[in-house]
Amino acid sequence: MTGFAYAAAVVPLLCCSGAVRAAAAIEVSTEFEGGKIGKVERVSETHLRCAVPGEVDQDKRNRQPSWFYFRLEGLGGGELTIDLTDLKGEYNYRPHDGAGLRNMRPVYSYDDRTWHHFETAEWNAAASEIRVRLRPAGPRVWIARQPPYTQRHLQALLAGAGWHPHLRQDVVGESVERRPLLLLTITNPAIADGGKKVIWLMARQHAWESGTSWVAEGAVRFLLSNAPAAAAIRDRFLWKVFPLPDPDGVFRGGVRFNANGYDLNRNWDVTDERLMPEIYHERKAIYDWVDRGGRIDLFLTMHNTEAADFIQGPAELAPLATRFWKLLVDGSAFHQPKAPRSAPSAAGAGRGRLDTPGALFRDRKIPAFLMEQMVDTSPRLSRPPTVEDRLEFGAALVKAICAAVEEP
Numbered sequence: 001m002t003g004f005a006y007a008a009a010v011v012p013l014l015c016c017s018g019a020v021r022a023a024a025a026i027e028v029s030t031e032f033e034g035g036k037i038g039k040v041e042r043v044s045e046t047h048l049r050c051a052v053p054g055e056v057d058q059d060k061r062n063r064q065p066s067w068f069y070f071r072l073e074g075l076g077g078g079e080l081t082i083d084l085t086d087l088k089g090e091y092n093y094r095p096h097d098g099a100g101l102r103n104m105r106p107v108y109s110y111d112d113r114t115w116h117h118f119e120t121a122e123w124n125a126a127a128s129e130i131r132v133r134l135r136p137a138g139p140r141v142w143i144a145r146q147p148p149y150t151q152r153h154l155q156a157l158l159a160g161a162g163w164h165p166h167l168r169q170d171v172v173g174e175s176v177e178r179r180p181l182l183l184l185t186i187t188n189p190a191i192a193d194g195g196k197k198v199i200w201l202m203a204r205q206h207a208w209e210s211g212t213s214w215v216a217e218g219a220v221r222f223l224l225s226n227a228p229a230a231a232a233i234r235d236r237f238l239w240k241v242f243p244l245p246d247p248d249g250v251f252r253g254g255v256r257f258n259a260n261g262y263d264l265n266r267n268w269d270v271t272d273e274r275l276m277p278e279i280y281h282e283r284k285a286i287y288d289w290v291d292r293g294g295r296i297d298l299f300l301t302m303h304n305t306e307a308a309d310f311i312q313g314p315a316e317l318a319p320l321a322t323r324f325w326k327l328l329v330d331g332s333a334f335h336q337p338k339a340p341r342s343a344p345s346a347a348g349a350g351r352g353r354l355d356t357p358g359a360l361f362r363d364r365k366i367p368a369f370l371m372e373q374m375v376d377t378s379p380r381l382s383r384p385p386t387v388e389d390r391l392e393f394g395a396a397l398v399k400a401i402c403a404a405v406e407e408p
C-alpha cells in the first residue's frame with residue numbers, strides 16, 4: 001500500500017440544463033491493504049496508462065515489476081483501456097526487457113472479492129507493455145496482477161477456524177514493521193506427537209505471490225475439514241504452516257523484499273535479526289524445533305512465477321522429490337512434465353544468496369523443497385489458475401505430501 005491516490009483532472013461538461021458542471025472523472029486509488037500502482041497518465045476519458053512501480057532491494061538492484069492492485073471509480077459505460085507500463089526490470093542481477101510478462105492475464109473485480117481474468121491482454125513487445133480492455137458493468141472496478149490475498153483474508157480464515165481444537169496459533173516474532181509472524185500448528189492433540197510425521201509449509205515469502213496464500217488457505221481448510229481423510233491426517237501428522245511470512249510486504253503491496261529491502265528467500269546465510277527479522281524468527285522456530293528433537297519429514301516453501309510449475313530441492317533428496325512430484329502431478333493440475341530439478345549446490349551460492357531450502361538442508365539436513373506455480377495460463381487448465389483452482393490445489397498438495405512421506 002502507498003499513500004498515493006490519484007484523481008484524474010476533471011473535465012468540464014455541458015449538462016442538460018445548460019450549466020457547466022464537472023464530469024465524474026475516473027479516480028484511481030490504492031488506499032487499502034496491498035494496494036499499489038505507480039504514475040497514472042490519462043490519455044482520454046476512458047484510457048489510462050498505469051506504471052507498475054516494482055521494488056528494489058537493499059542495493060537498489062533487482063527491480064521486479066510484478067505487482068499492482070488498484071481501484072478505479074467513477075466509471076461510465078464506455079469501454080475502458082488500461083496500459084500497464086514500465087515492465088522492464090532486473091532479476092537475480094540480470095536485466096530483463098519485460099518479455100517474461102508477455103503472457104500476463106491480470107484480474108478484475110467489481111466487489112474486491114470475486115476475481116475474473118481479463119479475456120485478453122495484448123503484449124506490446126516494442127514498448128514492453130500490456131494492454132487490457134473492459135466494458136465495466138458498474139461504476140468501480142479493482143484491477144490486480146493476480147487475485148490478492150491480505151491479512152483480511154487470513155483473519156477471516158482464522159476467525160472461521162479459530163475454534164477448531166486441532167488448530168493452534170503461535171506468534172514466533174515480529175516483522176521489521178512489528179507485525180506478528182504467525183505459525184499455525186494443525187494436528188489432533190489427543191494423540192501423542194511422538195509417532196507423527198511432521199510437515200512444514202511456508203507460503204508467500206515474496207509478497208506479490210498471492211497465489212501461494214490461496215494454496216495455503218486451501219491446505220488449511222482441507223486439514224481442518226470434516227473429511228475422513230483429513231481427520232486421519234490429523235491423527236498421523238503434525239502440520240506447521242507459516243501463512244504470511246512477509247506481512248509488511250503484503251500490507252504495502254510489495255514484490256519480493258522486506259521493509260529493509262532484503263529478499264526473504266535469499267539471505268538465509270547472512271541472517272540478521274535487525275535487518276531481516278522475518279528470516280531470523282522463522283529460521284529460529286524451525287531450528288529450535290529440530291534442536292529440541294522434533295523431526296521434519298518434509299519442508300516446502302511455495303512461490304509463484306510467470307510460466308512454469310516445478311519442484312526443486314537438493315540433489316541428495318531426489319528420491320523423495322520424485323515421489324512427491326509424481327503424486328502431485330497425478331493428484332492435481334500441477335504441470336511439470338519432467339522429474340524435479342536439483343537446486344544449485346548451497347556451497348556454490350554467493351554471499352547473501354542462500355535460499356530457504358538450501359539453508360535448511362545445509363544446516364540441519366531437513367528435506368526441504370521449493371515449489372513454483374505459474375500465474376499465467378497453465379497447459380493443464382488451459383487458463384490462468386483461479387482462486388478456486390488454488391484452494392483445490394491446496395487440498396491436493398496436502399494429500400500428495402502425506403503420501404510421499406508415508407511411502408517407504
Ligand SMILES: [Zn+2]
Pocket residue numbers: 205206209265302303304
Ligand atoms: Zn518467490
